[in-house]
Amino acid sequence: MSDINKTAFIAALHRILPAHAVLSSTEDLHPYECDGLSVYRALPLAVCLPETVDQVREILQACHQEKVPVVARGAGTGLSGGALPLTDGVVLSLAKFMRILEIDPLNRTARVQPGVRNLAISQAVAPYGLYYAPDPSSQIACTIGGNVAENSGGVHCLKYGLTVHNVLGLKVLTIAGELLEIGGGALDSSGYDLLALMTGSEGLLGLIVEVTVKLLPKPESAQVVLAAFDDVGKAGQAVGDIIAAGIIPAGLEMMDGLTIRAVEDFIHAGYPVNAAAILLCELDGVAEEVSEQITRVGEILKQAGAIEIRTSRDEQERIKLWAGRKAAFPAMGRISPDYYCMDGTIPRKHLPAVLKRIAALSAEYNLPVANVFHAGDGNLHPLILYDANTPGVLQRTEEFGVKILELCLEMGGTITGEHGVGIEKLGQMCTQFSALELLQFHAIKHAFDPLALLNPGKAVPTLKRCAEFGAMHVHGGKTTFSELERF
Amino acid sequence: MNVTLAHTASKENSPSASDNDLSASLQSKVLACMASRSPIQIVGGNSKAFYGRAPQGERLSVLEHRGIVSYEPTELVITARAGTRLIDIEKVLAERGQMLSFEPPHFSNSAQPDVVSTTTFGGAIATGLSGPCRPYAGSTRDFVLGAKVLTGKGEILKFGGQVMKNVAGFDVARLMTGSLGTLGVLLEISLKVLPRHEAEKTLVFACDAQEAIQRMNIWAGLPIPLSGTTFDGGKLYVRLSGSAAAVRTARTKLGGELLTADADYWRSMRDHTAQFFQDASPLWRISMPAASAQLGLKGSWLLEWGGAQRWLKTSLPGNIIREQVARAGGHATLFRGGDRHSDIFHSLTPALAALHHRLKAAFDPYGILNPGRMYADY
Ligand SMILES: Cc1cc2nc3c(=O)[nH]c(=O)nc-3n(C[C@H](O)[C@H](O)[C@H](O)COP(=O)(O)OP(=O)(O)OC[C@H]3O[C@@H](n4cnc5c(N)ncnc54)[C@H](O)[C@@H]3O)c2cc1C
Numbered sequence: 001m002s003d004i005n006k007t008a009f010i011a012a013l014h015r016i017l018p019a020h021a022v023l024s025s026t027e028d029l030h031p032y033e034c035d036g037l038s039v040y041r042a043l044p045l046a047v048c049l050p051e052t053v054d055q056v057r058e059i060l061q062a063c064h065q066e067k068v069p070v071v072a073r074g075a076g077t078g079l080s081g082g083a084l085p086l087t088d089g090v091v092l093s094l095a096k097f098m099r100i101l102e103i104d105p106l107n108r109t110a111r112v113q114p115g116v117r118n119l120a121i122s123q124a125v126a127p128y129g130l131y132y133a134p135d136p137s138s139q140i141a142c143t144i145g146g147n148v149a150e151n152s153g154g155v156h157c158l159k160y161g162l163t164v165h166n167v168l169g170l171k172v173l174t175i176a177g178e179l180l181e182i183g184g185g186a187l188d189s190s191g192y193d194l195l196a197l198m199t200g201s202e203g204l205l206g207l208i209v210e211v212t213v214k215l216l217p218k219p220e221s222a223q224v225v226l227a228a229f230d231d232v233g234k235a236g237q238a239v240g241d242i243i244a245a246g247i248i249p250a251g252l253e254m255m256d257g258l259t260i261r262a263v264e265d266f267i268h269a270g271y272p273v274n275a276a277a278i279l280l281c282e283l284d285g286v287a288e289e290v291s292e293q294i295t296r297v298g299e300i301l302k303q304a305g306a307i308e309i310r311t312s313r314d315e316q317e318r319i320k321l322w323a324g325r326k327a328a329f330p331a332m333g334r335i336s337p338d339y340y341c342m343d344g345t346i347p348r349k350h351l352p353a354v355l356k357r358i359a360a361l362s363a364e365y366n367l368p369v370a371n372v373f374h375a376g377d378g379n380l381h382p383l384i385l386y387d388a389n390t391p392g393v394l395q396r397t398e399e400f401g402v403k404i405l406e407l408c409l410e411m412g413g414t415i416t417g418e419h420g421v422g423i424e425k426l427g428q429m430c431t432q433f434s435a436l437e438l439l440q441f442h443a444i445k446h447a448f449d450p451l452a453l454l455n456p457g458k459a460v461p462t463l464k465r466c467a468e469f470g471a472m473h474v475h476g477g478k479t480t481f482s483e484l485e486r487f
Numbered sequence: 488m489n490v491t492l493a494h495t496a497s498k499e500n501s502p503s504a505s506d507n508d509l510s511a512s513l514q515s516k517v518l519a520c521m522a523s524r525s526p527i528q529i530v531g532g533n534s535k536a537f538y539g540r541a542p543q544g545e546r547l548s549v550l551e552h553r554g555i556v557s558y559e560p561t562e563l564v565i566t567a568r569a570g571t572r573l574i575d576i577e578k579v580l581a582e583r584g585q586m587l588s589f590e591p592p593h594f595s596n597s598a599q600p601d602v603v604s605t606t607t608f609g610g611a612i613a614t615g616l617s618g619p620c621r622p623y624a625g626s627t628r629d630f631v632l633g634a635k636v637l638t639g640k641g642e643i644l645k646f647g648g649q650v651m652k653n654v655a656g657f658d659v660a661r662l663m664t665g666s667l668g669t670l671g672v673l674l675e676i677s678l679k680v681l682p683r684h685e686a687e688k689t690l691v692f693a694c695d696a697q698e699a700i701q702r703m704n705i706w707a708g709l710p711i712p713l714s715g716t717t718f719d720g721g722k723l724y725v726r727l728s729g730s731a732a733a734v735r736t737a738r739t740k741l742g743g744e745l746l747t748a749d750a751d752y753w754r755s756m757r758d759h760t761a762q763f764f765q766d767a768s769p770l771w772r773i774s775m776p777a778a779s780a781q782l783g784l785k786g787s788w789l790l791e792w793g794g795a796q797r798w799l800k801t802s803l804p805g806n807i808i809r810e811q812v813a814r815a816g817g818h819a820t821l822f823r824g825g826d827r828h829s830d831i832f833h834s835l836t837p838a839l840a841a842l843h844h845r846l847k848a849a850f851d852p853y854g855i856l857n858p859g860r861m862y863a864d865y
Contacts, residue, residue, distance in 0.1 A: 106704045106778040130708060151654045162652065164661070165629050178838045185776035185816045187621065187795045190833040191843055191861070192670075193628055196661030200654045220710040244561040246584055246682035286710065288732035345650040347562050377651040417652035425655070432655055437644045440849070444657050447845035460656065 009066055010046055013090075016058040023047040032091050035076040035083040036138075039340075039394065040423055044071065044085035051096045053173070053209050060207065061177040063090055069453050070175065072203040074115065074146030077138045079341055080422025082150065082202050082458055092207065094145050100124050101210070108215040109168060109185055114145025114208045118152075121213060130215040133160035136418075137326050145208045151200030153418040155251040155325065156282075158376035160216065162418070164199040169212030172198060172205075175449050184212060197444070202420050203455040205448040219284035222250060223294055224321050227306040228275035232256055232359075232371075235277035236351030238304035239375045242281065243348065245300055247293060251282040252376030253325050256355075259332070259372040259383075266331035269324030272308055279306075279375065280325055282318075328372040329383075336385035339370070340397050344408030345417035348378040357407055358382055365400040367393075379417035380408070406431065421459045429459075430466035438463060505575075506554035508568065510635075510643060510674055516547055517672065517855070518641040526858045529668040531570060532605030534595035535614050539667050539860045541827040549609055549672065556675060557649075560585060564632060564649045566677040569609025576608055585680045589627045590618025592757050609673040615665025618757040619715035619726065622707070622777065622792040628664035630679045636663055636671035639851025649677045668857040669865070670850040684728035686735075687714070689752065690743030692723040696781045696790065699723040703793040704778040711737045715753055718790035719763065726753060756791065759823075763789045766800055769825035771808055773797040775817025782811050798822075809833055832861060 013022045023029055024046040033041040045068065050056045063070050069089035076083050085091050097113035100121065104110070105128040110121055118139040122131040135154035136142055142152070148170065153162045160166070169183035182194045189195075198205060229235040235254055242249065255263070255278050260271045271278060279301070283293040298309055312318035332339045346354055355371065362369040362384075373381040382404055386397045405415040405428045415421070415428040429438065441460040445452065461469075520527050526544030536542070553570035560583040567576055573593060580586055591611040595604040612634075617626045633647030636659075647653055647660035660677075663670060694702070699718035703725075707713055712729030725741065726749065727734045738745075746752060755761035764770065773782075777795040781788070786801025801808070805821060812819040818833035835843060840862075847854070847865045854865060 104776075104778075105708060106701075107776045108704075108708055109776075128708070151658070153652055157652070161625065161629065164658065165625060174838075174842075180838055180842065181836065182839075186774045186818065187777075187792065188626065188665075188774050190818045190820070191835050191839060192666055192846060193615070193662055193664060194839075194842075196628060196658045196664075200658055205657075217708050217710045240561050243563065248681065285712075285730065286733045286736045288736060289730040292730065292732055345652045347559070347564075347650060349559070349561060374652070379652045412648070413650050414648050414653040414655050416655050417650070418654055420654055421656075429655060434644070436642050437646065437656070440638070440642075440644055440659070441656050443849035444659070444846065447842065447849045 005066075006045060009062075009068060012062050012066075013046055013048060013059065016055055016062065017048060017050060021049040021051070023049070032073065032076070032085060032093070035078040035081060037079050037081045037084075037422065037424055039388070040081045040084050042085045042087050044087065044089055044091045047091040047093060049093050049096055056092065056207060056209055057173055057177040057179075059090070059092060060173055060175055063453060064175050064177065064451070067451060067453065069456050070207075071455050072145070072149065072207055074143030074149070075117070075141045077142045078146060078150060078422065079343065079419040080416070080424040082420050082422040082455070084423050086457070094143065097145070097209070103128070104185070105130065107185060109212055110215060111210065111212045112144055114211060115143050118142050118144060118147055125215050129218050131218055132213050133166050133216050134163050137329060144211050144213065148199055148208050148211055149201060149203050150418065150420045153374065153377070153379065155253055155322070155374065157374065158252055159248050159250045164196055166214045167195065167199060167211060168214050170195060170198055170208055171210035173207045173209055175206070175451070175453050180206065200420070202422065202459040204445055204459050205454065207454075219250070221287040221290045222282055222284035222318060223290050224280055224282040224312045224318050225294060225297055225301065226271070226310045226321055227279045227281070227301040228272040228308040229277045229279070229305060230275065230307050231305070232277045232355045233352035234305045235279055236355055236375070238279060238301055238306065239351055240348050241300050241304050242297060243376070245296065247283075247297060249281045249297070249376060250284040251280065252374075253280045254278070254371065254373055254375035255325065255328065256371040258368065258370040259328055262331040262335045262370065263324045263328055266334055267323055267327045269320055271324055275307070280321060325372070332370055332383050332385065336368075337387040337389065338385070340384040340386065340401055341419070342380065342382045342384070342401050342404050343416050343419040344405050344413055345377065345379045346408050346411045346413035350411045351375065351378065354380065354407060354411060358404060361400060361403055365396055367397060367400055374417070377417065378413065402428065423458055426461040426465060427469045429461050430469055435463050435466070438466070507551055508554070509549070509552035510637070513547065513549065513552060513672060513674070514637055514641055514643060517637055517639070520545065520855050521639065521641050521853055524853055525855065527855050528860070529613070529672050529857055531607035531610035531613075532572070532595065534593060534604070534606040535610055537823050538614060540831045540863065541859070542857070543859055544855070547672065550607065552674065555579060562649070563651075563680050564677055565680050566633075566649060566675060567608050568675050569607060569612075569673045571608045572604065573606040573608055573611055574604045580680055581683070584683050586683045587630070587678065588620065588624040588681045589630055590620050590757055591627060592616050592618055592759070594758055608676060612664050612676050613666065613668050613673055619717070619753050619791060620728070622795055623713045623715075628661045631660050631664050631676060632679055633677040634660040634663050634673060635675035637674055638671045639853060639856045643674065647677065651679065667861045669847060669861050671856065684714070686731040687726065687728045687749070688734050688738055689746040689749035690725045690727070690738065690741055691746050692725070692743045693721060694723050695721070696788070699790065700778060700781070700794045706741070707777070707793050711740070715756075716791070716793050717756055719761075724752065763787070763798070763800075767824060768800045768802055769821060770823040771799040771801065772820040772822040773799055773812050773817055775812060775815050779815045779817070782815060784808055784811055805830065830863070
């Protein structure tokens with residue numbers, strides 16, 4: 001877009017929104033230059049901060065008319081660059097949509113605006129004995145709109161499911177400004193399962209302007225067991241043993257020695273600092289059931305070689321044990337200038353082998369790795385610790401990251417369990433999917449957004465890009481390529 | 488001897504082969520139909536032939552595309568070809584103390600011991616129907632992890648995978664669930680499975696519909712291991728499943744009469760073999776917010792899913808039913824009986840209908856897969 005057009009376009013935005021809700025000076029744009037994956041930064045043309053759905057619609061229509069790309073933004077806590085601005089595009093922030101519109105305790109649903117923080121929902125419905133189950137570690141900050149866009153998970157997803165399992169309805173604006181009402185208060189709707197398609201669509205298909213979430217009753221009782229191991233592999237094995245025994249814990253998380261010590265220094269959760277790994281296993285249900293299962297899990301863990309087992313005796317202890325897990329990311333931030341958080345999923349049975357391979361890669365790249373992750377789901381979060389100020393180290397870190405994702409694929413897993421593809425994993429998408437599969441994704445996007453204005457260039461790579469990565473051999477000659485330009 | 492026979496017979500033609508990959512021949516059939524623009528009706532075990540709008544086109548049977556590709560109990564994942572019999576999958580899971588938690592209906596008289604259910608795995612996923620535990624355990628699509636599909640372009644594509652968490656690419660595997668074969672022929676599906684419950688009990692209470700709706704929903708908001716609720720003939724049936732301790736505690740808390748032969752009761756609900764469903768009058772499936780008050784529509788009612796799924800036998804015209812149901816925030820399907828050339832599924836808003844069209848075209852540009860089975864115009 002030429003400068004003249006830019007000025008005219010920003011003037012058009014000012015006609016839709018009050019002055020304070022359109023940001024376009026470099027200084028004002030800076031806070032929006034990246035999301036949680038801060039190695040990628042860009043300044044957009046403008047940031048819009050609408051407050052009503054009508055304003056969102058008008059902004060989308062203006063962008064549609066002028067063919068200006070739109071990047072939706074919730075809290076910007078995403079870890080794959082999904083909310084990274086496009087230099088010739090608009091960032092559309094949903095931050096002002098913070099109202100809980102309706103709580104229906106009998107139907108166990110809440111209708112909320114997309115900018116409502118994840119934790120705020122559970123807090124608002126707590127008086128009814130209900131809560132919203134998916135609990136990403138970022139839950140004090142991240143928005144429900146962002147959660148839907150990423151299909152976010154959390155510590156309790158093993159038993160209670162991901163975002164896709166806990167959302168009943170969406171209101172979505174298309175890039176053309178059309179309102180789609182998908183699902184609602186009922187358990188299903190007629191036609192295709194667009195709810196599933198929208199969940200995890202990373203802002204590529206539509207703007208989520210309202211979410212109806214499912215609420216669950218709070219369990220009567222919950223207890224957490226902490227088991228310490230002198231070997232990471234044994235801890236990995238114990239995870240499979242628990243599941244094999246027919247127990248589905250509410251949460252089953254693992255931390256390795258490096259993480260344990262960083263966390264302990266930071267918040268003093270009382271973790272055994274000499275352990276090579278710990279497992280946190282939460283069991284919930286009626287009191288009698290929980291105590292029975294605690295005993296069984298304790299036995300399984302002992303069998304698996306745990307050197308220490310502790311069980312929370314009350315709610316305070318339970319919260320304290322979890323506090324360490326929830327603070328793991330910030331704790332790593334204290335011991336390393338930078339860290340790079342990976343997010344692959346593997347079949348659980350490969351946990352010991354994969355953790356060993358990651359340790360070997362860590363030695364090879366001479367970069368420390370801390371592992372803190374959703375072990376019960378096989379969802380790994382290796383954190384590669386590095387210092388961006390050291391020349392060349394970022395590139396090495398990224399190469400190491402790619403190796404980890406490829407390892408996940410080799411093991412029959414996936415390159416992303418919950419953080420999304422964003423801008424970060426485009427290259428590995430070319431490995432995980434065939435050219436035809438990628439084209440099918442583009443065809444879906446085309447059905448929603450024919451001009452490719454919603455978060456273009458994210459989540460699904462073009463075949464051209466895959467060919468450049470050298471990750472895919474594109475056959476079929478010119479006809480295939482000439483089609484690509486459309487997407 | 489039989490084993491040898493099965494082995495020597497051409498793999499593709501042998502009906503007794505339990506492991507049979509027909510992907511290539513299914514693909515060439517779709518490609519041929521694509522070239523001639525001939526419509527295809529995809530058929531599995533034919534147990535749900537009654538469902539949806541009237542089928543049309545040449546039959547493409549996936550019945551012999553069968554076999555469990557992999558099953559790892561400790562991973563809680565099973566992958567099987569679409570033609571695999573649902574009973575075979577359920578049996579294999581049961582042997583390892585596991586189950587399909589969404590209780591897919593068989594609709595093939597599985598209650599009669601001499602009738603072998605022909606229901607296929609693919610058909611269960613393509614219709615996306617779930618059984619009594621749906622509001623408490625989740626729906627069919629909730630358990631779908633991945634799918635291999637044959638699109639209307641004759642392409643074999645894989646989406647999702649075999650792990651619990653996977654957000655790479657759009658969730659096409661779940662989109663396929665319940666799309667009635669209009670977007671692709673399901674070839675292979677991976678599902679999450681769960682351990683079977685340790686204990687199960689059904690309690691019965693006498694009450695009226697309004698009170699039943701209240702109770703079902705109040706209880707669903709409490710930590711009670713509900714796994715099924717129906718209101719049927721002046722009685723509220725409540726199934727509890729979980730650990731022995733949880734079921735015992737809830738039983739004491741709720742009271743009621745204990746139902747014997749309760750497994751039969753829930754199977755008769757799941758497969759519509761219960762008396763209520765033995766009727767020729769049109770049967771409507773109404774899906775609405777669970778706690779909604781009873782609708783004033785004349786006919787006989789059976790409530791399931793805490794009130795979120797309601798069955799209505801009536802001869803009232805569809806537009807009257809749909810209008811009332813829509814006002815209550817729900818949608819109505821003409822599930823069985825009635826005119827199969829009319830609108831079976833609730834109509835979509837113009838914006839959603841247009842989007843459905845474009846999505847259909849993205850998977851099946853020539854409109855050859857199960858055309859008209861879901862909506863008249865595609
Ligand atoms: C410390 C830390 C811990 C984390 N822990 C977890 C975890 O345990 N589990 C997990 O899954 N994730 C975790 N995350 C990642 C992140 O918090 C989630 O992805 C979260 O859902 C992002 O929400 P957000 O509001 O910040 O979205 P943003 O980062 O603002 O946006 C994310 C994506 O969603 C799109 N988007 C946002 N809002 C909308 C909307 N209304 N309509 C359409 N598209 C939209 C954006 O365009 C972007 O592509 C963590 C992040 C951090 C920093």
